[in-house]
Amino acid sequence: MHFIDSKGKYFTKTLLIEANNAAIREERNRQLKEEYLESLPDDKVYPIILALDEHNRGEIRVQILFDEKKTMGFLDLSKNRYNLLPNAIFNEDGTVELVSEEELTEKRLYPPGREYVEKVVRKVIRDKDFRARVLTAYHHQCAMCEINDISVLVAAHIYPAHLCGDDTVNNGICLCSNHDKAYEKGNILVKKNTEIVNRESANTKVSYNKIRLPINKADYPSSERLNQRLELSLKKHNNEFS
Structure with a gap:
């Protein structure tokens, strides 16, 4: 397991719910409560403050910041899904630029609402004995x-x-x-x-x-x-x- 530079990566509420639904379908170890995600404000973004490569098996574990009270949670997602998450741009004047909805739609590999399952590649060496x-x-x-x-x-x-x-x-x-x-x-x-x-x-x-x-x-x-x-x-x- 090693740390990944996640500076600038974030979820919108829609992307967060989609990623969590995928984690549930794919039976990943770290998931978030669906009711909690539904209660989150629609107009905010949820930054990733920590990302861990889970033993180079195609899975990333991220720690997400939800609010000013520093409420946080962990979520496992495929490396492919992680790489598709938007990156905020931090300007020298302290302002932050987010990816537009049009850009988010263009960069999406999977259409909104489409269910799919990404398998986690487990490189496990089985003991023959x-x-x-x-x-x-x-x-x-x-x-x-x-x-x-x-x-x-x-x-x-x-x-x-x-x-x-x-x-x-x-x-x-x-x-x-x-x-x-x-x-x-x-x-x-x-x-x-x-x-x-x-x-x-x-x-x-x-x-x-x-x-x-x-x-x-x-x-x-x-x-x-x-x-x-x-x-x-x-x-x-x-x-x-x-």
């Missing part, structure tokens, strides 16, 4: 049932590796293919205390109230990763039914 280490930790048995057929066992990431780059055993759990699919879809959840929550809509049964843990405590699933995955699954579920 991840599956072997996870299956060994769980003694080649699904953590939610009795299945121990290695041909149908999956080393599932608790929190997606493309979001965190974590290929340690503590971010893995051994599941059979059926439970892996249910966990991936969010039909089966696991709390940070390892308790299993089987949604009413899930047709896949589980054998335990909690996941079966590895014998070695050093291989236990990370409670932080479990909680991150739980929040991610609940968020997706709420978005689907909102």
